[in-house]
Every structure is written in C-alpha cells, then in structure tokens.
Amino acid sequence: MKKIALALVLSSSFFTTAGFASTLTLEDYSLVFQGDNKQQQRQAMESLILSGFDDPSIFDNIEAKLTASLPLATTKNSIDYSSWLAKSLGYSGNEKYQPTLQGVVNGNYHKKLRKYAQEGLTNISQFALWNPILNNKNHFDESQPRQLNVLANAIASGDLELKRIAAKKITNERIYNEYILQKLAEQLTSLDQLQHTKLSIDTYAWLAKALASSGDEKFKSILVTLSESAPEEKLQRYAKKYLKSYY
Incomplete structure (x- = not known):
C-alpha cells in the first residue's frame, strides 16, 4: 500500500515543479529508479547532485538501469538516457561502482556515453569528499x-x-x-x-x-x-x- 501511495505522488505534478527535489525522500528516489518512467528518472538524476544521498538502495538501482540500458544505447534518446545514468552513478561517491563505469569507458560504446562514464568516475572521487560535508x-x-x-x-x-x-x-x-x-x-x-x-x-x-x-x-x-x-x-x-x- 505504501508503494502504491508513493507511486501516485511521483506520477503527479510533483515532478513538474523546479523545487520537487527538496521534498524527495530516500524511499522516493529508490522507488523512481525501481520503476520504468525515464522522464521521472531524468528529473531525479538532475536533483541528486546536491541531495546528499549516497545510499546503495538508490545507486544499486541506477547501476542496474545503466547495465540494462547499454545494449540499447544506439539512438540519440537511448544514448542520452544511458549517459545520464553513468554520470549520476558517480554522485554516490562509492568506489564499488567504478568497475561498471570503467567498463563503459573502455567499451565499444558511443563517444558521448564513454565521456559521461568518465565523468561518473570523476564524480565518484569528488562526491566521496562532498557527501560527508553535505550530510554533516x-x-x-x-x-x-x-x-x-x-x-x-x-x-x-x-x-x-x-x-x-x-x-x-x-x-x-x-x-x-x-x-x-x-x-x-x-x-x-x-x-x-x-x-x-x-x-x-x-x-x-x-x-x-x-x-x-x-x-x-x-x-x-x-x-x-x-x-x-x-x-x-x-x-x-x-x-x-x-x-x-x-x-
């Protein structure tokens, strides 16, 4: 029942306002990335940069979405989606996601996707420093x-x-x-x-x-x-x- 209630909230105009991210909870983020609404996921990824959230319940799902998206990353929209996932994975500040991102950097993927995977790797190092500051x-x-x-x-x-x-x-x-x-x-x-x-x-x-x-x-x-x-x-x-x- 709780998941149903959250799904209703996330499918409403809640996601259409600039300030929606200020009310997203850890559970909200987790639910977004468990689902299949790419527009909601894109907005959630944009907001993650200063959310301070680094919980694996969010980023394990982002990693799974990235891995599943890679074979399909051949068109502009699909490449953009995978690129956002790669970049956002770095906001975790968690080095456990480095092998996944490094695999994209070294793989036979579109140059834009490889570029953002490299940015994701850089973000991991940066947010390993920033997330403790944000969450103090x-x-x-x-x-x-x-x-x-x-x-x-x-x-x-x-x-x-x-x-x-x-x-x-x-x-x-x-x-x-x-x-x-x-x-x-x-x-x-x-x-x-x-x-x-x-x-x-x-x-x-x-x-x-x-x-x-x-x-x-x-x-x-x-x-x-x-x-x-x-x-x-x-x-x-x-x-x-x-x-x-x-x-």
Missing part, C-alpha cells in the same frame, strides 16, 4: 527540512566549487527560504574564502547573485557594501550589476 548533521538546524540543511552545509563548506554549485542551484531553482538567504548573507559578509583567483571570485559572484535574485530588501545593504568595498574589483562590478537587475 552537526550543522543541521532541526527546525529546517533535510534538503535545506544539506544546501546550507554546501554554502558554508570550505570547498569553493561546492559553494558555487549550491549558489547556482539556489538561483536557478529560486530557493529563497529565509534560512538559506541568511546563510548566503553570512558568506558575503565574512568573505573569508575570497582570494584573487578565478574560482574564488566566480564563486562569490554566484553567492551574491543567489542572494540578490531573491529581491529581498532585508539583504540589499550587503550587496551595496559589496559593490562599494569588496576586496576584488570584479566582485564589486558583479554586485553593482545584480543591484541594477534585482532591486
């Missing part, structure tokens, strides 16, 4: 839902690339929860990882855009301060641009 409950606020806590951990992390991905997600999915906006504000006030490097400046520019795009007047002064006195002139220019665009 020492920094969770019990009053907030799990996915907002995971996102807040990404924002506050010491990894610039992880911060940037989080800022892009907030901007693109318009996640303007007060808790998240406050976390962005803290980063843009301290600027403790801002350095004279392309990655650092771009990361803080995305953090600024994420905050500014909310249009929340409460945080406008932070953008004004950045535009006037950020240590990096390029960041000042970004802040000025965002003030014009969103306020």
Whole structure:
C-alpha cells in the first residue's frame, strides 16, 4: 500500500515543479529508479547532485538501469538516457561502482556515453569528499527540512566549487527560504574564502547573485557594501550589476 501511495505522488505534478527535489525522500528516489518512467528518472538524476544521498538502495538501482540500458544505447534518446545514468552513478561517491563505469569507458560504446562514464568516475572521487560535508548533521538546524540543511552545509563548506554549485542551484531553482538567504548573507559578509583567483571570485559572484535574485530588501545593504568595498574589483562590478537587475 505504501508503494502504491508513493507511486501516485511521483506520477503527479510533483515532478513538474523546479523545487520537487527538496521534498524527495530516500524511499522516493529508490522507488523512481525501481520503476520504468525515464522522464521521472531524468528529473531525479538532475536533483541528486546536491541531495546528499549516497545510499546503495538508490545507486544499486541506477547501476542496474545503466547495465540494462547499454545494449540499447544506439539512438540519440537511448544514448542520452544511458549517459545520464553513468554520470549520476558517480554522485554516490562509492568506489564499488567504478568497475561498471570503467567498463563503459573502455567499451565499444558511443563517444558521448564513454565521456559521461568518465565523468561518473570523476564524480565518484569528488562526491566521496562532498557527501560527508553535505550530510554533516552537526550543522543541521532541526527546525529546517533535510534538503535545506544539506544546501546550507554546501554554502558554508570550505570547498569553493561546492559553494558555487549550491549558489547556482539556489538561483536557478529560486530557493529563497529565509534560512538559506541568511546563510548566503553570512558568506558575503565574512568573505573569508575570497582570494584573487578565478574560482574564488566566480564563486562569490554566484553567492551574491543567489542572494540578490531573491529581491529581498532585508539583504540589499550587503550587496551595496559589496559593490562599494569588496576586496576584488570584479566582485564589486558583479554586485553593482545584480543591484541594477534585482532591486
């Protein structure tokens, strides 16, 4: 009965909104990849990148889907589907999936599929580092839902690339929860990882855009301060641009 209820939820408009991933549970993800709805699976795979989930109950099913899809990966749509599976398998951060992905890289498959299998291998190494950061409950606020806590951990992390991905997600999915906006504000006030490097400046520019795009007047002064006195002139220019665009 519980599986039937979940199936009804997953087949509804629940999957048509940008923010659906914030409500997906471990069991929801597992059910999606046990089923055969490739559109739902594609949306679920897009959301896995900052979900923090690394449970084999999800990724064993993704691996099985990938293996089953390989003999059929001969058309554009089927190659795209297999490529998404290969890339997403890496979000597990689990080296047990390396042989499967390496087999695709070394196999006689379309170059796009081999490319994304290689990306999946790279993702395994990256998410082996990131998933523990995302899932660190020492920094969770019990009053907030799990996915907002995971996102807040990404924002506050010491990894610039992880911060940037989080800022892009907030901007693109318009996640303007007060808790998240406050976390962005803290980063843009301290600027403790801002350095004279392309990655650092771009990361803080995305953090600024994420905050500014909310249009929340409460945080406008932070953008004004950045535009006037950020240590990096390029960041000042970004802040000025965002003030014009969103306020």
